[in-house]
Amino acid sequence: MSDGIRMYTNFIASIDTRLRNPKWVIEHLTRSKLKGDGTRSSSQFTEDAGVGARFRAKLSDYRGTGYDRGHMAPASNHKESQGSMDETFSLSNIAPQVGGGFNRDYWARFERFVQDTTKSFDDVWVVTGPLYIPRPGPSGWVLEHPMLGQPPQMVAVPTHFFKVVLAEQGDASTAVAAFVMPNSAIPAEYPLSAFSVPLTSLEEVSGLTFFPSLLDDARRMGLDAAALRWQALGRADAQRARLAPGASPPALLPPPPSLPGNAVVKSAVGAAVTAVFQGSNPAHLCDKLQCRLPAEDFWKGPGGGASRDRKLQRSQSAKF
Amino acid sequence: MSDGIRMYTNFIASIDTRLRNPKWVIEHLTRSKLKGDGTRSSSQFTEDAGVGARFRAKLSDYRGTGYDRGHMAPASNHKESQGSMDETFSLSNIAPQVGGGFNRDYWARFERFVQDTTKSFDDVWVVTGPLYIPRPGPSGWVLEHPMLGQPPQMVAVPTHFFKVVLAEQGDASTAVAAFVMPNSAIPAEYPLSAFSVPLTSLEEVSGLTFFPSLLDDARRMGLDAAALRWQALGRADAQRARLAPGASPPALLPPPPSLPGNAVVKSAVGAAVTAVFQGSNPAHLCDKLQCRLPAEDFWKGPGGGASRDRKLQRSQSAKF
Incomplete structure (x- = not known):
């Protein structure tokens, strides 16, 4: 009764054999890991032979649908070697994403924002995955x-x-944030902080538990309060600018009152990550960094390097 | 990263922490296990404290919805002791079912049909679970x-x-069948065999793999052919009688051509069941027994025993 865990060089994916998407993908980012010569133009999307043939996503499933093959662990996080980058093109790291306005635009800038947290933190853990939220x-x-x-x-x-981001600067400083975005075009000016969500709500709608060894109920709920504060600020900014996100805001209510931590059955992501929080409580990431997306043309600028052709290549995801 | 397995005295349940239903429940039935003094009137539905409080189904989730709390492992299979019967009322064994015409009627007769296979077979393994089928x-x-x-x-x-049924009579005779029914009222006269489905299709729509140690590709596909034959016969009978099931027939296509059995990731149910099929191939259950439901008032007759009040008590599921 396998949980469907797929181990890659620089990320781990858990597979949903019913919905044929990853359940979650976890990566560990550092400044040094982000350097390298891997390029998207040398990579090809591949079916994952490690998942049963009747239960894996197929290239033909995406063909002609109009949906991009969207990376959970972004290719640009894995330039360390061409092999590492190639692995991110396994369909076990992919889910159907709206291309224009999302995968090729807002989501790409969001990925860059997460990557840039390594400028301020030595170790960054990122969990990315699809959601199926009722309306x-x-x-x-x-x-x-x-x-x-x-x-x-x-x-x-x-x-x-x-995406759930857990960023550490030695033992001195730790920051956490969770973001949920609709799978639809999002106006470029929409504030990132509006998509900040309480980790508690994300856990309950996904059935997952994130970093349970680090985030006990008290710590998680402290972060939830900050997340709601940032979400409210972002939504107020958006309202003033008369911006509407591509879909209704995620149907995630504020966290419930504290509950006893007697969970026996839970699907825990990142349970092995235990080596921090000895002393202080984690901060919300938006209290440590400006939770603002990079410019729309960030991939043009210096440092864009091998990803200069990124937007073009992302747009090719749907044409194959 | 738990698969959410809950072990009970006479059944095992795997929990879906996102959809808050069981993924599947497996039971082992024998003639002797079916005897006993357990009664539904002494049992109460209970939340499962073995599942994290934020991830378990709650009694209040069902209240006022009009849906019955439908058993996966039926209460009437676990009369061996009151404790065994009580365990089947854990919400980890329950999913929302339409009451009139389904849980209280067609599905109840189907449960009795499965129970009655123990009259012809010494050991019967039953896997029951919810499905989410696209339209x-x-x-x-x-x-x-x-x-x-x-x-x-x-x-x-x-x-x-x-329900997937695997029935053994010593080593001499083994029979398997899979049935899929819509969660809606089904006309009482509708033939059971019309709901026979290829195991291959059920596996692919559920993401599960049933009895993989027993049912290799060749055996499974042999059973698939028989399942489709029985399904066609049942549907033809229904058409002649101008019966329509409560919903469209399950959107399950015929099995695909044989595929290499190189599955690494699969979610296997009943993998520990290996002790049969040494010699002969399994038969389809409908080739061994008449795949016909018992009478609508089966619970009134002799042998109904403690379940005489069954229909009444089932109808109380929604009123609480």
């Missing part, structure tokens, strides 16, 4: 999303995507 | 189902339910 319908809550491919072997189109 | 929409396939409770802690309403 209110005329007669109650409904979960609804497209399915790609041919039944009964289908790939789900997620309604949203999440 | 064709105006612009492609869509997965859609209601969600109960309050976000972000919600319980999914399955579109369908399955």
Whole structure:
């Protein structure tokens, strides 16, 4: 009864054999790991032979759908070697994403924002994954999303995507944040902090538990309060600018009152990460850094390096 | 990274912490295990304290929804002791089912049919679980189902339910069948065999793999052919009688051509069951028994015993 864990050189993916997407992908980023010669132009998307043939996502599932093959662990985080970059093109690291306005734009800038946290922190752990979030319908809550491919072997189109970032600077400083974005075009000016969500809500809608060895109930709920504060600020900014995100804000309510931590069954991500928080409580990432996305043309500038052709190549994701 | 396995005296449940339903429940039935004094009237539905408080189904999630709390391992299979029966009322063995015409009627007769296989076979393994099956929409396939409770802690309403039955008579005779039914009222006269499905299709739509140590590709596909034959016969009978099931037939296509069995990642149910099939291939259950449901008032007759009050008590599931 395997949990469907796939180990790669620089990331780990857990596979959902029903929805044929990753459940989550975890990476460890450092400044030095981000350097290297790997380029997207040498990589090709590949089916994962490590997942049963009847249960893996197939290249043909995406063909002609209009959806991009969206990376969970971004290719640009894994330039260390061409082999490492190639691994990120395994469909076990991929889920269907809207291209224009999302994968090729807002989400790409979000990935760069996360990468840039390594400028301030020595070690950054990132968990990325798809979400399937219910919406209110005329007669109650409904979960609804497209399915790609041919039944009964289908790939789900997620309604949203999440990233959880845990950043450490030695033992002195640790920061955490969780973001949830709709799988749709998002206006370029929309404030990143508006997508900050309480980790508690993300855990409950995903069924996952993030960094449980580090984040006990008290710490998690302290971070939740900061997350809601940043979310409110971001949404207020957006409202003043009369911006609407591509879809309704994520249907995530504020965290519930503290509950006893007697969980026996939970699906824990990053449980092995235990070596921090000896002394102080973690801060919310937006209290440590400016939670602002890089410029829309960040990939043009110096330092863009091998990813100069990034947007073009991302747009090719759907044409194959 | 737990798979969320819950061990009970006479059944095992795997928990879906996102959809807050079981993924599957497996039981082992024998004639002797079916005897006993346990009664439903002494049992109460209970939340499962073995699942994290934020990730378990709650009694309040069902309240006022109109859905029955439907057993995966049926209470009537576990009369051996009151304790065994009580365990089947754990919400980790429960999913939302339509009451009238399904849980209280067709599904109840189906459970009795499965129980009655113990009259012909010494050992019967049964796997039961919810399904979430896509349907064709105006612009492609869509997965859609209601969600109960309050976000972000919600319980999914399955579109369908399955049972896989593996029945053994010593080493001499083994029979297997898989059935999928819509979570909706089904006309009482609808033939059971119409709900026979290829195991291959059920595996692919659920992401699960059933009895992989026993059912290699060749054996599974032999059973698939028989399943499709019985399904066609049942549907033809239904058409002649102008019966329509409560929902469209399950969107399960015929099995694909044989594929290499190189699966590394798969979620296997019943992998420990290996002690049969030394000599002969398994038969389809409908080739061994008449795949016909018992009478609608089966619970009234002799042998109904403690379950005489069954239908009444099932109907109370929604009123609490």
